Amino acid sequence: MCLGVPMQIMEGDDMSALCARGEETRRVSLLLLGPQEPGTQVLVHIDTAIRVLDAEEARLIEDALCGLEAALRGENFESHFADLIDREPQLPEHLR
Template identity: 55%
Template sequence: MCIGQPMQIQEQQPGRALVAGRGEERWVSTLLVDDPGPEAWVLVHLDAARQVLSAEEAARVGAALDGLEAALRGESVDAYFPDLVDREPPLPDFLRDQYPEDSQ
């Protein structure tokens, strides 16, 4: 499984960029994202920028990766996913008719 990493462009050349993030720096292809611009955040998979991210999106992805690392260490992940703490997942559409009190 490939997990994308949010990385920020440090230097850009035609078709590639030097990016930094999560403790590393490397050159990646930017052919899939046109011209992201200087200091843009990109989601990197297998040494290729696949998507341009806002700073907020990059922070959320980074927090999710930190949470994954914490889970692998057996630690609590609540601090990394505060929007999910104390939240009940919604029922799928096909079950809502069977449990109308939970469909809100």
């Protein structure tokens, strides 16, 4: 299974950027997005930035990834999905 992860751009040029997520850093391609400012949150998939994220969306994705890790360890994971508690999941507009 492949997952996209939110990462923050630390520095970069027209073609690539050094990005960080927690303690991990890696150089990712910016060819799909173009140059981005340091501090920008991007969704990274297979070492390629595929989309710019706003802070809230980056947080929700990070929470979901932490929830997945907790579930795999057999720990309580529900608190990581607070945005889904007490409501049914909604399909994106283009799938309705």
